[in-house]
Amino acid sequence: MRVLLILSILFALMSCKEIGDAIYEPPQIKSLELSPGGTVLPGDTVTAVVTADNPEKGALSYSWEVSPERGVLLPPTDMNTIKWIAPLVGDEYTIKAIVRNDKKSTETKNVVVQSLDKPYVRITSPANNSYFAQMQEIEVIATAYHDNNLSKVWLLIDNVIVDSLDWNSSDEYKFNYIPDLTKIGEVELRVMAEALGNQGNTSSDYVTVSIEGIVPKTGNP
Numbered sequence: 001m002r003v004l005l006i007l008s009i010l011f012a013l014m015s016c017k018e019i020g021d022a023i024y025e026p027p028q029i030k031s032l033e034l035s036p037g038g039t040v041l042p043g044d045t046v047t048a049v050v051t052a053d054n055p056e057k058g059a060l061s062y063s064w065e066v067s068p069e070r071g072v073l074l075p076p077t078d079m080n081t082i083k084w085i086a087p088l089v090g091d092e093y094t095i096k097a098i099v100r101n102d103k104k105s106t107e108t109k110n111v112v113v114q115s116l117d118k119p120y121v122r123i124t125s126p127a128n129n130s131y132f133a134q135m136q137e138i139e140v141i142a143t144a145y146h147d148n149n150l151s152k153v154w155l156l157i158d159n160v161i162v163d164s165l166d167w168n169s170s171d172e173y174k175f176n177y178i179p180d181l182t183k184i185g186e187v188e189l190r191v192m193a194e195a196l197g198n199q200g201n202t203s204s205d206y207v208t209v210s211i212e213g214i215v216p217k218t219g220n221p
Contacts, residue, residue: 025055026103034095039112039197042088045074046111049081050097058101065096071113090115090147112148118203119146119193126189128207134184134214138177142191142205145171149196156190156204157183167196179211187211 029052040046054060062080064073070087084095096108125141132138144153150167155175163175179187192204 024102027060027099027101027105028053028055029097029099029105029107032095032097032107032109034109034111037109037111039114040086041114042086042090042116044086044113046084046086046095047081048084048095048097048109050099050107051080052099052105054101056101061100063098063100065098067094067096086111086113088115089113090117112197114197115147115195116198116201117147117195118201119144119150119195121191121193121203121205123189123191123205123207126207126209128209130207130209131212132179132209133212134179134181136178138179138189138209140175140177140189140191142173142175143171144173144191144193146193146195148198151194151196151199153191153193156188156192158188159190181214183211184213185211 029050031051033049035047036044037046048064050062052060062078064077064082066073066084068091070089070091071093072085074083074085090113092110092112094108094110096106099105121142121144123140123142126138140155142153144150153165153167153173154161155163155177157177162177165173165175173191175191177189186208187210188206188208190204190206192202195201
């Protein structure tokens with residue numbers, strides 16, 4: 001009899017747990033839409049709308065987050081619709097909708113803020129007015145970056161592109177250039193970078209170096 005009573009209690013507790021789980025089902029988010037989406041400019045207003053069902057048939061509550069925490073979420077911020085003013089800093093931002101009953105569900109979407117700033121470019125080596133010999137390798141080192149990263153970085157010799165590199169996270173770019181026998185006297189070394197997603201948004205830095213000719217040996221060997 002005692003065993004039967006214990007089993008009955010355990011069965012009742014398990015049934016209560018299953019019923020409780022059924023009562024507290026989280027909201028079911030059907031969609032999260034951004035307008036405009038994709039890529040926007042600093043100062044643009046993005047409207048986010050989340051659509052969700054409540055299995056409990058009661059009221060849902062809403063909250064919103066943006067990461068990184070920049071820009072402005074316009075009040076009210078506790079509805080299923082929010083307006084966010086894009087910041088001046090270019091980056092990829094994540095807008096998160098949080099929907100709650102007794103539990104919560106979340107949904108996110110990303111939007112890129114395209115900064116209109118020019119890329120930063122600075123040649124750190126060689127120094128301006130350095131001297132080199134013909135056929136001597138010159139290592140050109142530059143720091144270049146943009147809030148939205150870079151699509152390409154180029155090395156130009158006297159305004160002619162001779163090499164290119166893809167974006168890298170270190171922001172440091174190294175080129176190796178060997179002046180041939182046609183280069184003598186002052187030569188311009190220029191590094192140019194283009195902002196990712198904004199064709200034509202370029203910036204550059206340059207130094208001028210002197211290439212000295214190779215003097216041939218004279219007399220008897």
